[in-house]
Amino acid sequence: MDKKLKVDPIKEGTVIDHIPANKALQVLSIIKPEEDDVVTVGVNFASRKYGRKDIVKIEGRELSKSDINSIALIAPDANVIIIRDYQVINKYPVQIPRQIEGLARCGNPRCITNNEQMSTRFVAVERNPVRLRCAYCERVFDGDALELVTSA
Amino acid sequence: MQHLISMRDLDSVHINALIERAGLIESGREKPDLSSKVMGALFFEPSTRTQLSFDTAMKRLGGKVITISGTKGTSVEKGETLADTVKIINQYADIIVVRHYNEGAARYISEQVDIPVINAGDGANQHPTQSMLDLYSIQKTQGTLHNLTIALVGDLKYGRTVHSLVYALSAYNPTFYFVSPEALAMPDYILEDLDRLGMNYTVRGSLDDIVPELDIMYVTRIQQERFADPEEFEKVKNAYIIRAAMLGGVKENFKILHPLPRVNEIDTDVDGLPCAYYFQQAKNGVFMRQAILSTLLQQ
Ligand SMILES: [Zn+2]
Numbered sequence: 520m521d522k523k524l525k526v527d528p529i530k531e532g533t534v535i536d537h538i539p540a541n542k543a544l545q546v547l548s549i550i551k552p553e554e555d556d557v558v559t560v561g562v563n564f565a566s567r568k569y570g571r572k573d574i575v576k577i578e579g580r581e582l583s584k585s586d587i588n589s590i591a592l593i594a595p596d597a598n599v600i601i602i603r604d605y606q607v608i609n610k611y612p613v614q615i616p617r618q619i620e621g622l623a624r625c626g627n628p629r630c631i632t633n634n635e636q637m638s639t640r641f642v643a644v645e646r647n648p649v650r651l652r653c654a655y656c657e658r659v660f661d662g663d664a665l666e667l668v669t670s671a
Numbered sequence: 672m673q674h675l676i677s678m679r680d681l682d683s684v685h686i687n688a689l690i691e692r693a694g695l696i697e698s699g700r701e702k703p704d705l706s707s708k709v710m711g712a713l714f715f716e717p718s719t720r721t722q723l724s725f726d727t728a729m730k731r732l733g734g735k736v737i738t739i740s741g742t743k744g745t746s747v748e749k750g751e752t753l754a755d756t757v758k759i760i761n762q763y764a765d766i767i768v769v770r771h772y773n774e775g776a777a778r779y780i781s782e783q784v785d786i787p788v789i790n791a792g793d794g795a796n797q798h799p800t801q802s803m804l805d806l807y808s809i810q811k812t813q814g815t816l817h818n819l820t821i822a823l824v825g826d827l828k829y830g831r832t833v834h835s836l837v838y839a840l841s842a843y844n845p846t847f848y849f850v851s852p853e854a855l856a857m858p859d860y861i862l863e864d865l866d867r868l869g870m871n872y873t874v875r876g877s878l879d880d881i882v883p884e885l886d887i888m889y890v891t892r893i894q895q896e897r898f899a900d901p902e903e904f905e906k907v908k909n910a911y912i913i914r915a916a917m918l919g920g921v922k923e924n925f926k927i928l929h930p931l932p933r934v935n936e937i938d939t940d941v942d943g944l945p946c947a948y949y950f951q952q953a954k955n956g957v958f959m960r961q962a963i964l965s966t967l968l969q970q
Contacts, residue, residue, distance in 0.1 A: 625775075631776045632775060635773075636752065653775065655774065656774035656793075656796055659860075
């Protein structure tokens with residue numbers, strides 16, 4: 520199996536690697552690229568580590584850690600690669616932020632967040648695997664068990 | 672301390688300060704004056720005892736109480752959002768006490784208003800004033816919270832009160848016995864937390880021979896609605912009744928606590944014994960709530 524990226528290299532921008540297979544679109548729904556960003560999505564690439572993985576590339580824009588860290592919710596092992604002039608200038612693993620606001624629904628149907636018009640908030644209690652406590656009902660959930668607000 | 676929403680927000684400094692203050696109020700050495708203050712009691716779900724206890728606490732400190740009970744006939748029923756309801760109470764009251772059937776409601780309300788909020792029970796989540804009055808009762812009867820042997824008896828699966836008591840006591844090196852029918856056993860996620868904390872506990876199906884070891888027995892009600900199979904309930908409902916005959920050879924400091932209301936899980940023949948403490952425990956609730964109200968109102 521060809522292990523090379525099947526997506527062309529980019530001159531400048533951000534590459535997010537090691538996204539679980541078929542989660543790339545959810546990652547994009549969290550990052551919310553701007554309208555004129557050129558985004559390339561690679562789905563179901565072969566990966567030594569996972570069997571299959573997704574890759575996202577955003578040309579011309581260097582995303583900051585705070586823009587990107589929330590994707591740890593669905594892609595806890597993702598790597599972020601910042602590229603300038605075809606060179607990797609920075610590479611780091613995503614890390615779940617201490618708080619995640621407005622991204623995921625609480626899994627508890629009796630939670631106030633599912634019964635009022637309001638935003639959710641979770642606090643990370645474990646980083647890998649990601650475990651989050653709802654700031655309202657105080658129940659703890661696996662990060663990948665939560666439904667994203669944006670992926671209705 | 673701005674609000675009292677969850678025991679998670681309280682460290683041992685807060686806990687000790689509230690216990691000390693409740694003691695000062697009970698002994699009459701401290702008399703906070705809340706005569707210029709109004710408590711807004713919002714009971715979206717009925718809870719006669721908790722409401723009465725808060726009402727008494729506020730009035731004994733000279734304060735006034737306004738109450739919204741249930742949702743029938745109120746603006747809530749007419750589709751007003753919770754946020755709007757509490758923002759209006761915010762205009763009338765100096766402090767809000769809220770009981771709500773949704774978990775997290777009290778936290779949410781505290782974010783909508785600029786006055787202190789006390790959680791008087793949010794669904795199955797937290798009931799911190801109950802936990803605080805339990806701690807106060809234990810401190811009062813034992814002279815300490817440290818190194819106690821405590822049996823929790825009854826419904827340990829759904830009992831919000833016992834869960835939060837277990838966490839609150841875990842900072843004080845307790846030895847726990849969890850005594851319940853299998854169907855109502857302490858949930859695994861709590862046992863895992865206790866393992867992580869290195870707590871000393873034993874899970875048992877009956878009290879048998881442990882009674883003489885105990886400092887505290889905390890009894891909770893086994894509710895029929897927790898059982899899918901009514902026959903299962905019939906089988907266990909009488910197996911966990913505490914009777915005077917079971918209480919031979921207890922320690923001198925031994926006390927029985929119960930959050931009340933009780934049905935039949937403590938036989939009335941226990942009521943006259945020196946170890947029966949549940950009615951004083953309810954009275955302690957008023958002192959603890961006085962301490963909480965005056966601390967949050969900075970009086
Ligand atoms: Zn929740």
